[in-house]
Amino acid sequence: MDIKNALSDDILLSVEKPARYVGNEVNIIRKDLKDIDIRFAMCFPDVYEIGMSHLGIQILYELFNRRNDTYCERVYSPWPDLHEIMKEKKIPLFTLETQSPVKDFAFLGITLQYEMCYTNVLQVLDLSGMPFLAKDRDETYPIVIGGGPCVYNAEPIADFFDIFYIGEGEVSYNALLDLYLRHKNDPNGYDKKAFLHEAAKIDGIYVPSLFDVTYNPDGTISAITPLYDDIPKKVKRVVLTDMDEDVYPVHPLVPLIKPVQDRVVLEIQRGCIRGCRFCQAGMIYRPNREKSVDKLKEYAKEMLLSSGHEEISLSSLSTSDYSDLRELLDFLITECADKGISVSLPSLRIDAFSLDVMKRLSDVKKSSLTFAPEAGSQRMRNVINKGLTVEDIMGGAAEAFKGGWNKVKLYFMLGLPTETDEDILAIPELGNEMAALYYDTVPKEERHGKCQINMSTSFFVPKPFTPFQWAKMEPPSEYKRKARLLNDAMKEKLNHKSLSYQWHHPEVTILEGVFARGDRRVGKTILYAYLHGCLFDAWTDYFSFERWEEAFTATGVDMDFYTIRERSLDEILPWSHIDVGITEEFFKREWENAMKASVTPNCRDKCSGCGCRSYGGGVCYAG
Amino acid sequence: MPDNIKKMRLKFSKTGNMRFIGHLDVMRYFQKVIRKAEIPIRYSEGFHPHQIMSFASPLGMGLISSGEYVDMDLVCTEEEYSAADIMNRMNKVLSEGISILDAAYLPYKEPNAMASVAAASYIVHYTDKSFDMSFEEICRKKTVFFDEASSINIIKKTKKGERKVDLKPLIYRFDIKPEANGYFFDLMLSSGSQDNIKPELMLDTFHEAMGISTEAYHFFIERTDLYKNVDNTFVPLIG
Structure with a gap:
């Protein structure tokens, strides 16, 4: 097939990694535009190598392209070198498959995986030659749809989107595309407003322009009201209840340049049984639903052959909880052994089983083990409902040290609700005890050097639809003090030579905090920031906190209102018109349990009545 | 084995x-x-x-x-x-x-392919050029630059620094051939780990000798084959 590149050879050869822009990947889907009624441009708003590593896009690419009337093509953020050229030469942003302008498409779907991609979303609209605001885009422009975890509170970017898709793509996209076709073929002509009004009646389809938000004098929200009586007051997340009906990309796209994740990714389950109170993914993907191990074995075989990848990894939350993990890993290891394919393990709970698997797969001397206690003290771990005791951690470490490992990574969060200095000081103490355990467990003659315990912390960002959605954040000065406190305490420890500590800088955390729980008034700040040079904010080299501070000042938006303000439990939160299937009562109960440092059992041990039983599937109905 | x-x-x-x-x-x-x-x-x-x-x-x-x-x-x-x-x-x-x-x-x-390579052949076209020169004229200039020269000394930049290289004995074929609307280059150059000469370097040197700056043209280069040296004859690596 002869497709002319959107960029000239001269441009392609003048930018970094031109293969980002020419398509032609292994397993790319080709269709004849003559047979196509719906052109769907699917965008991951970050650089190609990141976007191509994302499983969700591949699932949707498969889902849409199974329709004969639809052609789903891909688009990624042009890197700053090409961004400059496209702006200067007025080259419209294009898709990889047919190298066509995005503006020619019926839909532009943008996945929102992390808050720091928001300026990249505006770049995509800008380079495509589309007005930023949905209300300024008439019938001649694509319908812009957002999906992914950020849509559970997409209010800060609500003005830029026509639709947010709330939930799992397999459920409602076909209904949405069928509706679009009916409207497009309407003898009276296609009317965008009429289409959006009807779309809002489909499960999981949120049309932000159809909800009016009003505010109290103190800046909090007074009401969120739908504009029509015939659309739901709350948009409920859609969930695929039967995992045997999943759509899986068994012929995955394989890029010609090395992506971040250069491997087969096997999604083994959705959702998590654990209920850690800080974790949004653990809530918004409930209920836990496992795929059958027989089906996964088939997928694995077919995907390895169709991609030629030399590595396979598993994707899920809390992988150790997958019921048939032992059988699956045994199968993969046997299947891959003589084919030069490696099995890469996600972070597993450290116990005899996982250590045995790791020993079979990697060189113990070179590899390091990861524990994520998230908090240093038992009290704090109970507050966050991380069902992990010091005995679990030390027991796992002792096993590992006996097995020959001597490098351990420990992940923690700082700034969790109710945190005291005592909780923080428990972090280096845990590291110290673990190092002491090494020297007690492993006789001198069997050690290869000293052990290395690497602790790292990130700052906690309260997320919508978690029991901590009401929590207040702390000012940057406090974050810095806490990190210093930890670091100083570590240096005093007996085994300090075996310990190291790294922390993330708090500036990005603060912005994430604003966007995670922001409302529609933050949109103008994001637009200002983009127009004044913010782009690729997820990249340390491009992120400028000063530029963002300037944007907040210029647009009169106060970051503290969204981060360090105390919220009352009855405040109308900006996302209160979205229903993730979990009741508000559950979140409140869990918030109170957190304040009492009281632990809630996991879904398999005992149902805590979060509300997700209403979906009619998964762990809620198991056993 | x-x-x-x-x-x-x-x-x-x-x-x-x-x-x-x-x-x-x-x-x-x-x-x-x-x-x-x-x-x-x-x-x-x-x-x-x-x-x-x-x-x-x-x-x-x-x-x-x-x-x-x-x-x-x-x-x-x-x-x-x-x-x-x-x-x-x-x-x-x-x-x-x-x-x-x-x-x-x-x-x-x-011996493996990498160790065997002694020469590479290329066909080079201009994609665009902003200077005028007839086929006859460029052939005359080429005769002076190459056929009649006893040496073509250049400074080659390497990772370790700069090195003086004589291109003349490393160019095994340098033909200019006419085609509709112009001409193209047909080259055979030393290649491999010893004396690897890139076609861009050789042609840039030629254009510089003609007083034409590198900004005045772009090339589209096709490598047509790789050769090993068998009893002082170049034969393709499979052949």
Whole structure:
């Protein structure tokens, strides 16, 4: 097939990694535009190598392209070198498959995986030659749809989107595309407003322009009201209840340049049984639903052959909880052994089983083990409902040290609700005890050097639809003090030579905090920031906190209102018109349990009545 | 070597959008294609086995080629997999822009492709040029620059610093051929680990000698083949 590149050879050869822009990947889907009624441009708003590593896009690419009337093509953020050229030469942003302008498409779907991609979303609209605001885009422009975890509170970017898709793509996209076709073929002509009004009646389809938000004098929200009586007051997340009906990309796209994740990714389950109170993914993907191990074995075989990848990894939350993990890993290891394919393990709970698997797969001397206690003290771990005791951690470490490992990574969060200095000081103490355990467990003659315990912390960002959605954040000065406190305490420890500590800088955390729980008034700040040079904010080299501070000042938006303000439990939160299937009562109960440092059992041990039983599937109905 | 370990050499082309893929990615691509095509390649030992495979010569970004080579060790007999079988299996799964043109089993002792390369041939066209020169004139200039010169000294920049190189004995063929609306270059240059001369370097030197700056033209370069030296004759790596 002869497709002319959107960029000239001269441009392609003048930018970094031109293969980002020419398509032609292994397993790319080709269709004849003559047979196509719906052109769907699917965008991951970050650089190609990141976007191509994302499983969700591949699932949707498969889902849409199974329709004969639809052609789903891909688009990624042009890197700053090409961004400059496209702006200067007025080259419209294009898709990889047919190298066509995005503006020619019926839909532009943008996945929102992390808050720091928001300026990249505006770049995509800008380079495509589309007005930023949905209300300024008439019938001649694509319908812009957002999906992914950020849509559970997409209010800060609500003005830029026509639709947010709330939930799992397999459920409602076909209904949405069928509706679009009916409207497009309407003898009276296609009317965008009429289409959006009807779309809002489909499960999981949120049309932000159809909800009016009003505010109290103190800046909090007074009401969120739908504009029509015939659309739901709350948009409920859609969930695929039967995992045997999943759509899986068994012929995955394989890029010609090395992506971040250069491997087969096997999604083994959705959702998590654990209920850690800080974790949004653990809530918004409930209920836990496992795929059958027989089906996964088939997928694995077919995907390895169709991609030629030399590595396979598993994707899920809390992988150790997958019921048939032992059988699956045994199968993969046997299947891959003589084919030069490696099995890469996600972070597993450290116990005899996982250590045995790791020993079979990697060189113990070179590899390091990861524990994520998230908090240093038992009290704090109970507050966050991380069902992990010091005995679990030390027991796992002792096993590992006996097995020959001597490098351990420990992940923690700082700034969790109710945190005291005592909780923080428990972090280096845990590291110290673990190092002491090494020297007690492993006789001198069997050690290869000293052990290395690497602790790292990130700052906690309260997320919508978690029991901590009401929590207040702390000012940057406090974050810095806490990190210093930890670091100083570590240096005093007996085994300090075996310990190291790294922390993330708090500036990005603060912005994430604003966007995670922001409302529609933050949109103008994001637009200002983009127009004044913010782009690729997820990249340390491009992120400028000063530029963002300037944007907040210029647009009169106060970051503290969204981060360090105390919220009352009855405040109308900006996302209160979205229903993730979990009741508000559950979140409140869990918030109170957190304040009492009281632990809630996991879904398999005992149902805590979060509300997700209403979906009619998964762990809620198991056993 | 055990009887079932065989050495195979493949000749392939790289065209179209594949010219935007650098050498490391071409290697990565072949590793995947070999697994996709279920080629019985030999793997190294250890926790992270890799395919025993080596390429003759990296091709620069933007260049196309109809004469690239890769060697690989296979674990099979020629009866199980003929050279044609291997070639067909790979061509079935290759993406647009890379095709296997030829395949041959080699004696196991044959030096690998990379060590064998002694010369490379190129066809070079202008994609655009902002100077005027007739075919006759450029041929005259070429005679002075090349045929009548006893040496063509240049300073070659290497990773270790600068080095004086005489291009003259490293240019094995320098022809300019007429075509509709102009002319193109037909070159054979020294290649390999010893004295590797890139066509851009040689042609830039020629244009500089004619008083034409590098900004005044762009090239489209095709590498047409790679050669080994057999008794002072250049023969293609499969041939």
